[in-house]
Amino acid sequence: MNAKLLHFILITVLLSFIGCSSVKVSDYVSPNYSDSEIRAIEIQNISENLKEKPVESLWKAYLLKNTENISGTSQSSDEIQLFNTSANYCLDLYYQAREKNDIVNANRYYSSLSLLAPDSVKEITIDFSEDQKKLASLATSHDARNEENDIIQTKKVSDFIAGTVTIWIDLGIKVEKGVGYANRVIGSGFFIRKDGYIVTNYHVIEETVNPKYEGYSRLYIKLSSDTETRIPARVVGYDKSLDIALLKTEVDAPYVFTLGSSLNLEVGDTIYAIGSPIGLTSTITRGIVSSYDRQLLSTAAVMQIDAAVNSGNSGGPLINKDGEVQGIVFAGITDYEGLNFAIPVEYLKAIIPRLYNDDFFDTNDTQNNSISLPKEVTSAWIGAYGITYKEPGQLEGSGVQVLYTMPGGSCDLAGIKSGDIITAINGQKVNSIEELGFEMVKLSSKMVVPFSLADSNRKDIPVYLDVRPEYPTLQIRERDSDYNLMYSLLGMKLENASASKKNQFIVTSIVKGSIADESGFSVHDSVTLEKMEAKEDDGYFVIQIYTKKRKSGYLNVSLSIGAPMDSYQIF
Template sequence: MFKKISYSSILILFFFVSCSSLPGPFEKDALSEMEIEEILKEKNLETIHSLIDEGAPSKALQYILSAPEDQSEYEDVRSLYPLALSKMEESYRQALEEKDYRKAISIYDSFKAIGEDSYIDEVSLKELSFKYVLSLFDQGEDGAAVAVFYNYLDFDDLDEESLVELEQKLIKAEIRGPLQNLFDYYVKKSMNADPQTIRFLSGKPNFQDMTAGTVTVWVNRGIRIENGIGFPDRGIGSGFFIDARGHILTNYHVISSEVDPEYEGYSRLFIKLSDDSEERIPAKVIGWDKELDVALIKCEVDPQYIFSFARDYDPAPGDKIYAIGSPGGLKNTLTSGSVSTLNRQLQSIGDTLQIDVPINPGNSGGPLLHPSGDVIGLVFAGIEQFEGVNFAIPVSDVKDILADLYTGGEVIHSWLGAALFERSGKLEVLYVTPGSPARQIGLKQGDVIESVDGKKYQKITELQRFFLKKDTGTLVRIEWMTGEGNRSAVASLDQRPENPMKEALDRDAFDNLLVPLFGMDAERVRGTGNKNVLYNLLKVYPGTTADEAGLAAGDSVLLRKWENPEKSNILLMQILMKSRKAGFIESAVQIGTYLNKGFFI
């Protein structure tokens, strides 16, 4: 199976297609959509009390900490602060007692964000993280344990006793990469490794050995009828083992029919091992992430080889790389090439690697390898009409969500609810989603993000990776600059929608969406509703759809109509434009933009 990408970012079209009805303006009708200011003005203590009582003290604290300290009318709101802290501390103690270290880390981060270190001073974040790693090993989630260790810890963070404990876990898990890293650390520190470690590492695997750790992912979708004739409907992809219990990584789009609620047909998942056997072994989906196009599946086999993730690899154009997969069902196919470029933004979260390794239908989900054999990416897509233009998901993003995949079900991401624009090393706010934490703390278009939890960010994808590691409900401190000065607030992260731009279409008026959709800030001159509306452009952001269409500040645009074709991921807008760049000659065009935007955090 192969995910085809349309590489054009702009659609300038001169035809129309049938479309769904236009949503009306957004109306707040639920507690979650109430702005903080509305709650505080109403002094809705019952609302805040209910959040505390129902186990959401972090959301309550977001409201409480937004109450102005210099206004006595909010004193009753601020008086709830100790109660909310007490409830959060209670949840923290319970998480520690139940060894739910992931939840404990989330609450730990929340206390840090609001400066209440006294509630967590008996244990460090490093200690909590190591307990989390050990608990994952104990649950048999070895791949997740290694990923969490790589994300949060270093060997220098552990004392000798903890290093030995980690070594024993890795020996049992038979995961070569981190064990080799630990052995190298021992050599550097003149420490002695366990003899089992030395024996395990004595044999160096080659790429032939590694093929034994790959599988062909085979999805049987029954019979497809075309023109009255039935054809077998089969999906083929690749995958690779990441632990001794038979967990396999692949792409979501390879196995989507197994879990997609909109798919109503027959679907059965199997894998074929790399040996000569054609036996189809039943497999099941454990967890999946639509946005990153990653899935974790499992089968009841003993892997002959277990792949390791690269720890600190920073890819660079020209780096030699390899891929193993089953193009066209031809298993054990090893191809090689190089990294073409970095930071291609093809998904709504994170960057992708562009590679020139030969990739064909059936390669999707296979490992992209460093010459050392460590996994540096997950092959996922290509442009069929352009040979040698293919893409892979960086292993850093995969490691960020691996614990979520092991947990099972669809991965839930957290978000702040703001769309950003990179400008001269700064992150400018393009748009704020109604009802989101960003809207509730007062972020507005044109504001500039200064820091998140005390750290400065220059790239959207870096900030997205920060949120990939955070659970919903975690408190984070946001500092930003407005036209009136610096501001700071604490936000409780919400669940990220599957498609933030589509969510905004359902929630907000179209005028407010012109900036995130097309990159043009406009004021309505005349007209009502969403048809035959005249706009004056106040600003056009460089590199956006409006900019590429030749529009600029000062131009006039008459919106004839806009459409979101049913079941599509594009939005089309028919306009009459008088562009200064075109000598103010009136032109009738239809421009389009993808809704799968990659600038939301």
């Protein structure tokens, strides 16, 4: 299992004091839209970025138009013209998307315009609800019992094997120490449409779409009924952060799985995993749901299961006795028996319209008969870090408390600050950080949606959903000082302890359950940031800290702490 999926702590007491300093202390300054000079610069920047980032430019033009400057004048003619130009450009893009039958992007432009420039979409006569129904149907029409699919009727669990496939990635010949051998990747998948659409894990097919991979690769599938024949397949779309991919092969599926729900699963319920462990096709294992909400992915809470899972099971379906898919097997820890994980099917259903879009709705130019390139589905984020907010004395959450906002990020520019409590996004109530994460998965990046706060006077705040970086903390580090980064990285808020010594701090807040909390730090501890190194290939930071911890009797201790570059609490 990939180590960067785990939230881990690597603590080593150093034998000697490390005196070299490589800690970033400079801060990025967010644009102050109340300053007329900065407004003029922003007008120029927005104009230059309009074609490359149309919705973001429209949103920033909206912010400019609705922010008073120092002189007390709320709008200038240049700002009004910029906003109108941006709105008209986005409207043109909406019509272009409609003409291409690109429903996903049409929805993105329409929704953003409806929030920021509602007058611009008043004259649109197309029944947009029909588009919404088409998108929704992609996530709900997968039913093996649908008579239109002409699918076999199953009588026992073993019958469901017909709907599974072995994913076979041919990577050519690998040479080690002068000896060559066949190099391949084996995984599992399952049909979700009669016309050959298959779901698997992104990490199974990564070499076929990763631009950094420069070697040979060919993608095939093998049917459970014919394990000798390799059938060519292609990648339709994929989501790295959710580890989900959609494939297409030109065969009629012998069986199509129903996408069920994991919401009715309880700990102890029986589940079945079907796949090709170490290449052994048509293997079924049985187990139970061991736990929920394991935070192994930055954008999804996953299920823990004890059904036997091995290398090759990745991408296979997790089903109930009726054959309804309740999850996608994606990981197992090989050294620990019965410690395996599956992605709840709700996440698959949330992104299916975006995975399908270019392929299913034929958005290409029909004259060139080209096949769609694999579409990467990007996750959204707004540059913030927070936790589930619970009212005093309450066990259940009632929102998400923002603890940190990245300077210049969407959350910061929208006016959402540390201490604010998010209660809804896009009209959907959120009671926890997990619920907020799921609602953001359901939405496309590069669009504007309304956020509501606990403050009754702050409802429907337009916020731009930016593209989530692979490692958000790297982008935060570009914008902010390393000591401010410690809050979202370690769960430890620091404040300067000395004006003369820039790397000495006092701990002012600790997030319960965070790396800092589990490392024994507490409020009022003295901390010196000695060195911080980014291990980007492995997905974590190594932070060297010299500290006097209250829980250690204020003894001087040097620590080396490892922290993942991404977290579900960063959104």
